[in-house]
Amino acid sequence: xxxxxxxxxxxxxxxxxxxxxxxxxxxxxxxxxxxxxxxxxxxxxxxxxxxxxxxxxxxxxxxxxxxxxxxxxxxxxxxxxxxxxxxxxxxxxxxxxxxxxxxxxxxxxxxxxxxxxxxxxxxxxxxxxxxxxxxxxxxxxxxxxxxxxxxxxxxxxxxxxxxxxxxxxxxxxxxxxxxxxxxxxxxxxxxxxxxxxxxxxxxxxxxxxxxxxxxxxxxxxxxxxxxxxxxxxxxxxxxxxxxxxxxxxxxxxxxxxxxxxxxxxxxxxxxxxxxxxxxxxxxxxxxxxxxxxxxxxxxxxxxxxxxxxxxxxxxxxxxxxxxxxxxxxxxxxxxxxxxxxxxxxxxxxxxxxxxxxxxxxxxxxxxxxxxxxxxxxx
Numbered sequence: 001x002x003x004x005x006x007x008x009x010x011x012x013x014x015x016x017x018x019x020x021x022x023x024x025x026x027x028x029x030x031x032x033x034x035x036x037x038x039x040x041x042x043x044x045x046x047x048x049x050x051x052x053x054x055x056x057x058x059x060x061x062x063x064x065x066x067x068x069x070x071x072x073x074x075x076x077x078x079x080x081x082x083x084x085x086x087x088x089x090x091x092x093x094x095x096x097x098x099x100x101x102x103x104x105x106x107x108x109x110x111x112x113x114x115x116x117x118x119x120x121x122x123x124x125x126x127x128x129x130x131x132x133x134x135x136x137x138x139x140x141x142x143x144x145x146x147x148x149x150x151x152x153x154x155x156x157x158x159x160x161x162x163x164x165x166x167x168x169x170x171x172x173x174x175x176x177x178x179x180x181x182x183x184x185x186x187x188x189x190x191x192x193x194x195x196x197x198x199x200x201x202x203x204x205x206x207x208x209x210x211x212x213x214x215x216x217x218x219x220x221x222x223x224x225x226x227x228x229x230x231x232x233x234x235x236x237x238x239x240x241x242x243x244x245x246x247x248x249x250x251x252x253x254x255x256x257x258x259x260x261x262x263x264x265x266x267x268x269x270x271x272x273x274x275x276x277x278x279x280x281x282x283x284x285x286x287x288x289x290x291x292x293x294x295x296x297x298x299x300x301x302x303x304x305x306x307x308x309x310x311x312x313x314x315x316x317x318x319x320x321x322x323x324x325x326x327x328x329x330x331x332x333x334x335x336x337x338x339x340x341x342x343x344x345x346x347x348x349x350x351x352x353x354x355x356x357x358x359x360x361x362x363x364x365x366x367x368x369x370x371x372x373x374x375x376x377x378x
Contacts, residue, residue: 031366032324032366032367032368033357033360033361033365033366033367033368034357034367034368034370035320035354035356035357035358035360035361035367035368035369035370036354036355036356036357036369036370036371036372037320037352037353037354037355037369037370037371037372038302038303038306038352038353038355038371038372038373038375039350039351039352039371040300040302040347040348040349040350040351040352040353041300041349042298042299042300042348042349043298043299044295044296044297044298044299045295045296045299045301045337045342046233046292046294046295047230047292047293047294047295047296047299047334047335047337047342048290048291048292048293048335048337049213049217049221049290049291049293049335050241050288050289050290050291051211051212051213051270051288051289051291052211052212052286052287052288052289053209053210053211053212053272053286053287053288053289054209054210054284054285054286054287055207055208055209055210055281055282055283055284055285055287056207056208056209056210056283056284057177057202057203057204057207057208057283058203058204058205058206058207058208058273059175059177059202059203060200060201060202060203061173061174061175061177061200061201062197062198062199062200062201063088063089063171063173063174063179063197063198063199063200063201064194064197064198065089065091065168065171065190065191065192065194065198066168066171066192067091067096067165067168067169067192068189068190068191068192069091069092069093069095069096069169069189069190070091070092070187070188070189070190071089071090071091071092071184071185071186071187071188071189071190072090072091072092072186073089073090073186074088074089074182074185074186075087075088075089075090076088076179076182076199078179078180078181078182078199079178079179079180079181080178080179081176081177081178081179082173082176082177082178082179082201083173083176084172084173084174084175084176085172085173086172086173087170087171087172088171088172088173088179088198088199089170089171089184089198090169090170090171091168091169091170091171091190092169093166093169096162096165096166096169097166099162099165099166100159100162100163100166102162103155103158103159103161103162104159106155106158107152107155107156107158107159109155110148110151110152110154110155111152111155113148113151114145114148114149114151114152116148117141117144117145117147117148118145118148120141120144120145121138121141121142121144121145123141124137124138124141124142125138125142171198173201174201175201175203176201176203177201177202177203177204178201178202178203178204178279179199179200179201179202180199180200180201180202181199182198182199183196183197183198183199184196184198202283204276204279204281204282204283205275205276205277205279206273206274206275206276207273207274207276207281207283208255208271208272208273208274209238209240209252209271209272209273209274209281209287209289210269210270210271211269211270211271211272211289211291212262212265212267212268212269212270213267213268213270214266214267214268215261215266215267215268216266218268220334221293221294224294224296224344225294229296229344230293230294230295230296231294231295231296231297232294233292233293233294233295235292236253236254236292237251237252237253237292238251238252238253238254238272238274238289238290238291238292239251239289239290240252240274240281240287240288240289240290241287241288241289241290242285242287243285243286243287248274248280248281248287249280250274250275250276250277251274252272252273252274252275252289253272253273254270254271254272254291255271255272255273256270256271257269257270257271258270272289296342299342300342300343300347300348300349301337301338301340301341301342301343302317302340302341302343302347302353302355303339303340303341303355303375304336304339304340304341305355305358305375306318306341306353306354306355306358306375307331307333307341308358314330315330315331315332315333315341315346316328316329316330316331317329317331317343317346317347317353317354318353318354318358318361318363319347319351319352319353319354320352320354320367320369324366324367324368324369325364325365325366325367326354326361326362326363326364326365326367327363328363329346329347329351330346331343331345331346331347332344332345332346352369352371354367354369355372355375356372356375
């Protein structure tokens with residue numbers, strides 16, 4: 001009988017150990033689940049946002065003829081660099097040189113006419129005083145003199161126009177930059193106002209990057225700046241992440257932000273300017289811009305995996321309460337910084353946020369918390 005009681009006691013102890021129940025907790029008491037927690041500590045944090053964008057040429061100009069004629073020669077290398085004022089095409093200028101010579105001859109003729117009418121008007125001015133000529137004759141002589149003066153002015157204007165047209169036979173680069181392929185070859189007939197451009201010049205240094213930011217994000221940032229939760233950045237330099245993930249070696253500066261919201265996209269357009277001395281950035285490239293928007297003096301950061309979402313999108317963090325049970329705490333999240341959420345509401349210094357063991361717990365369950373300092377990124 002004594003042996004049977006001893007055996008029964010041994011079996012009961014084995015079952016008790018296997019069930020995970022300790023004598024200290026008493027029969028039926030739930031066991032504390034081991035979890036890892038981080039201790040919430042606020043600290044100053046630089047806040048950056050990442051915005052999608054595309055690069056665009058700083059300046060772009062079409063090369064167009066301003067006079068009619070045949071292209072005699074092309075004076076540039078396609079794809080090369082040109083400077084403003086450089087001659088790109090030579091249009092046959094024989095007709096325009098002849099027009100200039102004719103305009104100069106007409107000026108000499110107008111000057112001769114002016115001298116003749118002036119002499120007549122001066123002579124009649126004296127004669128009309130003695131009634132040697134009639135007042136009408138004097139008026140006609142005076143009018144002829146004034147008309148001759150106008151003729152000289154017209155002739156000078158014609159010379160100026162002819163000189164301009166002759167100068168336009170040398171088609172010059174309107175801006176400095178890289179020139180594309182030529183749309184015409186020597187011998188082609190071109191004309192002022194034609195639809196087709198002769199070539200395109202693109203200035204790439206500096207270069208513009210156009211970005212978009214959601215109006216909701218911009219509104220939140222403005223509200224945080226107004227409330228003092230965010231201190232405006234002194235350094236407004238912008239960093240670019242290229243398509244291959246590399247960091248662009250030059251920083252840029254924000255030039256302007258649109259004052260209207262795109263109604264279809266709900267976004268605001270921004271433009272930044274970047275130096276591009278090596279031509280690494282080309283128009284149309286997709287980039288990601290990291291913009292420094294300010295510093296949060298009392299920022300709270302928690303690992304992303306510590307925050308879950310309700311079906312309505314509300315952020316939830318599991319916190320260890322004072323009685324070592326799990327508390328579901330609603331939180332407001334902002335930007336992601338180094339795989340961590342920036343928490344703007346819901347947590348405070350000293351809170352213990354559960355980061356490991358979340359799949360084994362539920363609100364109200366007892367836990368045995370172990371504080372850790374490093375959390376592996378998901």
